[in-house]
Amino acid sequence: MFSTFVAISADRSNDDNNKTSRVNGSSSPSSSTTPVPPRSKRNQVARACDWCRVHRIKCDSSLPCRNCRNRGGNCTKKKAAEIRTLPHAVRLEIERLRQRVQELEEQLQNATNTVSNGDDQTIRKQSRQSGTKKGWDGIHTRTAYSSQTQWYGPSSAFYFIGRMSAYLSAALDQPQDDHNMQPNSASRIFTSPTSTKQVPEELPAPPWDRRHISILDEAEFREHYKSLWVDSASTRKPSALVDIILALCMQYGVALTPDSSVDPTITGRPDGHVDINDASIAGRWYYRRSQALLVSELESPSIATLQCHIFSVVYLCNASFQNMAHTTLALAVRTAHILGLHLEPRENLPRPQRELRKRIWWTLYTIESKTCMKLGRPCSVPDMTATCQLPADDHELARLSVSNIAAYGDKVTWLTYSRLATTYIPQAPYDIMDTNTLIDLVHEVQGQLWVGKVNETHRTGHLCQWVSTFHPDKLPCQLDGTFHHGAFNAGIKMVFSDGTAWMVRFPRVGRVSDDYTDEKVAMEVTALSLIRNRTTIPVPRVQAWGPAASNPLGLGPFIIMDFVNGVSLSDLLQDPNAERPSRVMREDISDYDLKVIYRQMANLLLQLFKLNFDRIGSLPSPQTEVKSPTPPRPLTFKAHSILQNRGVDTFGDRAKGFATTTEYFQYVVGQDWEQLVHQPNSAVGPYDAKNKYVAFKVLRSLIPDLVHAKYDRCKFKLICDDLGLANLTVRSREDLTVVGVVDLEWSYIGPAQLFGSAPWWLLQDRPVNSTWDCKGDEAPKIAARYFKCLDIFIRILEEEEAKMPGHEERELSSLVKWSQASGAMWLHMLLSSGFNDHRSFPFTQLRQHFGLTEWARREKEFDNAKELEAFASRKVSELDRYDEALEKMEENKALMESGNMTKEEFIANALNELGGIRGSSSFVINHEMKNDEGLFYRVAAWLGLQAAKLR
Structure with a gap:
């Protein structure tokens, strides 16, 4: 048997956090609203007005159009510029x-x-002015049996129907009653979902067969149901919970049953016909009795009372009684507050009861969010005093709560749906500008082609044969496990017949630029050799490596090193019960363990700090015999990410070096500026574009104030942009001794103050990630943990530096404390990881460090209304073309996934799209001409080269 190499997901939200180390062991500027003057060229319109269309003459996008103004007639076109795409509408x-x-x-x-x-x-x-402000748009319409009108918000279907009715009335010159356009339902025929007709008690579809509303404990409900029949075998005691569940079961059951089986006299009910036998109000007698029984429980509600209210909401929604459902929902929310479900359950309660209370609260939260969005009405659940955590979904809890359908896999149970629905419905990450999806889609397909090639080399046995050629005795080897994927690499453990284990690693196609894969591998080999020869840091020995041209399998450059036995520290520090996949260190790590980890990391950094270099730049290649006096500009984590994920080459002339830290910092912050200017979707709209424009300018102006004079021209250090806790392999879960430091890619020679900055990795996650985003100037909750860990690390670093020979001046700890006191640490985080979000934690901290008054003064220097308007207009135009191209590319992707287009054809079509949305010819910024005519042509040519290589 052989292992299959699984294709990689395109989701990159946590890519910089997923390391292959587990393989080795486990205030804003004011913005003007003046529109940009139109070009002299006539605007193209999607549809001419009625008069121009009848007379077959050209129409324009004004309202009314020029022809209708000249003739003095009415222009029936509704507005000048229609929204053409869904992304366009979302962006607006x-x-x-x-x-x-x-x-x-x-x-x-x-x-x-x-x-x-x-x-x-x-x-x-x-107060008077605020009282006359226009509220949220909506519509008053008559939707039910009553002649009274109700209000529905703009997100509701009623609002959409009303707008459609108004449009048809105007377009057809014929009045339309929007009430007649609404779908037929029971709520339009009957004033209430109840009836006096009694039906036999049945249970067509048990509620635990459907796990979308997991607020019942099956065992408890069965016991409760049995207890109702103790005194009589023919009549059960009244129970509101049983009645509403029976009503729901009948509603679902009848809906799935053909009409003739419900009533033999019904043989062909017309579509859309609603009568007393309609499935949506099946079980109405039970619903009515349940509501009657609930009246006596309003003053002293219980968990069962709340469950009844929630099930009643579902029943009413299914029967299309939306206003009754909304009212019942409000009653359910108030009942939940009375019972204290919005608070974390007491620890003295049994775990199943604690988790049930959590599930009920978050299910109610989700239902209310969906209902209010559907009706366009305000929510009432969000509460700043709520402390209830998300429910768990582990196997043990699933088995305790239900008898027959506990688990579907290693990490999925019947509770998982509700937990994920709660997690992902109320929260939506705002990362749409981080990646150029046009390029990302191509990389995804390239990666799939590469994975297929890897599978083929293993199936044929060529992979193991090739690895054996590097063993001194040419011993046979076999694959141990399957490929493990990090952010940039795919690696596998190979075991030889004598028991020797090696790690074979390839850069992942689609994740690493083909133009720089060879250099990336070479720089890591140099870094490993340098560290192994000049320090005692436990890094693996490199057995072999080579560029892409030397790999006969065609899988790209490679590196083969000793396998490090142990456990990935990242796996031990992650929270398995986190709301969403995250590398943030879990909160129950003891201070003792934290100090053990930090102390070893401090020792590692102190050893690296002793290595001094004369110039900033790339490390020398292992294959280069003659060293250049000026090393080329470094291949950094950020520069590569901007190229690979955003499609913008920010390296410039790599032969030009840097003599000072100031020069290098100006160059690095310029890379973020290049991304903003040239990435077509780097801004979400004109307001966002203006804010980012000014923020970048202010950030660049701060560099002279944040450069340490002592280290501006000397003592450059070995820097690894991605070095953190995730690079460490420890002996075991019980023994946190570091036995290996792996994945030292993105290594180069850089400024000492960048090396000696307050670490970003103290909680494992990068503070530039969305988990850390600020709301206004309010720091996220995680900030308090970070500052506490920073104090611990600085104390440990001082202790270790005092003990280590050659560090009597305590340079490194002094430099870390300087970065914190000066605010330079926040600049360093932005320079190393990238900056395209002025709401990020480091940027907010930097602004607060300088003070709002000083920051506003600097912003005013760059608040040039004309420049800002020109820049914003250009970005919006680019984004429009990007949206259109993206829709076409996604259509092609759908064809590819359905088998109607090959992957090679998809890549070829994608290149055409990229070439068709190139930017405007030039743009003047502060009197500097920025020519980007060939930007997308360069990207297209580069991607075309990669496709040709794969073919």
Whole structure:
């Protein structure tokens, strides 16, 4: 048998956190709203107005059009510029909300200043003004049996139907009643979902057969149901919970049963016909009795009372009684508050009861979120005082809560759906600008082709034969396990017949630029050799390596090293019960274990700090015999990510070196600027583009203030951008002794102050990631943990430095403390990881360090309205073309996945799309001409070369 190499997901949200080490052992500027003047060229319109279309003459996008103005007639076209794509609509809505948030923040600031001045007259004036503000758009419509109108918000189907009705009335010049356009339902025929007709008690579909609403404990319910029949074999005691469950079961059961089996007299009910036998109100007698029984429980509710309310909401929604469902939902929320379900359950409760309370609360939260979104009405559940954590979904709990369907795999149980629905519905990460999806889709397909080639080499036995050629005795070997995928590499353990184990590792196609795979491997080999020869840090010995040209299998460059036996520290530190996949260190790590880990990391850094270099740049290649006096510009984690994930080459002339730290920092911050300018989707709209424009300018202006004079021109250090706790392999879960340091890619020679900065890795996760994002100027909860760990690490570093020979001046600990006191640590995080979000934690901390007054002064220097408008207009235009190209590419991807297009054809079509959305010819920024005419042509040519190599 052979192992199959699994294709990699395109999701990169945590790529920089997933290491192959587990293989080795386991305030914003003001923005003008003045529109950009139209070009002299006539705008293309998707549809001409009625008059121009009848007379077959050209129409424009104004309202009314020029022809209708000249003739003095009515122009029936509704608006000048239609939304053409879904991403376009989403982007406009995000931009509108951003501007609204800014307006509200300014009003709050003005209100605070007014109150402090005690100007009562101004307060009354502001109160009157705020009282006349326009509320959220919506519609008043008659939707049910009653003639009364109800209000529905813009996210509701009723609002959409109302808008469609208004449009048809205008387009057809014929009044349309939007009430007649609404789908037929029981709520339009009957005033109530109840009836006096009694039906026999049945259970067509048990509630535990459907796990979308997991708020029942099966064992408890069965016991409760049996207890109702103790006194009589023919009549059970009344129970609101049993009644509403029976009603729901009948509703589902009848809906799945043909009409003739419910009533033999019904042989062909027309589509859309609703009568007393409609499935949506089946079981209504039980629903009615359940509601009658609940009246007596309103003053003293129980968990069962709340369960009844939630099931009643579901029943009413299924029967299309939306207003009754919304009202019942409010009652359920209030009942949950009365029972204290919004709070974390007491520890003295049994675990199944604690988890049941959590599931009920979060199920209610999810149902209310969906219902309010469906009706376009405000939510009532969000509560700042709520402390209830998300429910668990482990196997043990699943077996305790249900008898027959506990698990579906290693990590999936019947509880998983509800947990994930709660996690991913209320929260949506805002990472849409981090990656150029046009390029990302191509890389995904390239990666799939490469994985197929790897599978083939193993199936034929060529992989093991090739690895054996590097053994001194040419011993045979076999694959132990399967490929493990990190962010940039795929590796596998190979075991020889004598028991020797090696790690064979390849850069992953689609994740590492083909232009730099050879250099990436060579730099890591140099770093491993340097560290192994000049320190006592336990790094694996390199047995063999080679560029892509030397690999007869065609799998790209490779590195073969000793296998390190142990456990990945990253696996031990991650929280298995986290709300979503995250590398943030779990909170129950003891201070003792934390100090053991930090002490070893401090010792590692102190050894590396003793290595000094004369110039900033790349490490020498192992194959280069003659060293260049000026090393080339380094291949850094950030520069490569901007190229591979965003499609922007920011290296410039790599032959030009850097004499000072200041020069290098200016170059690195310029890489982020190049990304903003040239990546077509780097800004979500004009407001976002203007804010980022000014933020970058301010960030560049701070560099002279944050360079340490002592280390500006000397003592350059060996830096690994990705070095952190995830690179460590420890002996075992019980013994945290570090036995290996792996994955030293993205290594280069850089400034000492960048090496000696307050570490980003103290909690494993990068502070630039979305988990750390700030709300306004409020730091995230994780910030307090970070600062506590920073204090611990600095104390340990000082202790270790005092003991180590050659560190009497305590340079490294002094440099770390300087980075914290000066605020340079935040600049270092942005320079190393990238900056495309002015809400990130490091950027917010940097702004607060300089103070809002000083920051506002610097922003004002770059608040050039004309420049900002030109820049924002250009970014919006690029984003429009990007959205259109993305829709076409996603259509082609669907064809490929359905088998109607080959992967090679998909790549070829993708290159055409990339070549068709190139940017405008030039853009003037601060009197500097930035030519990007060939940007997408360069990207297309580069991707075409990769496709040709694969073919």
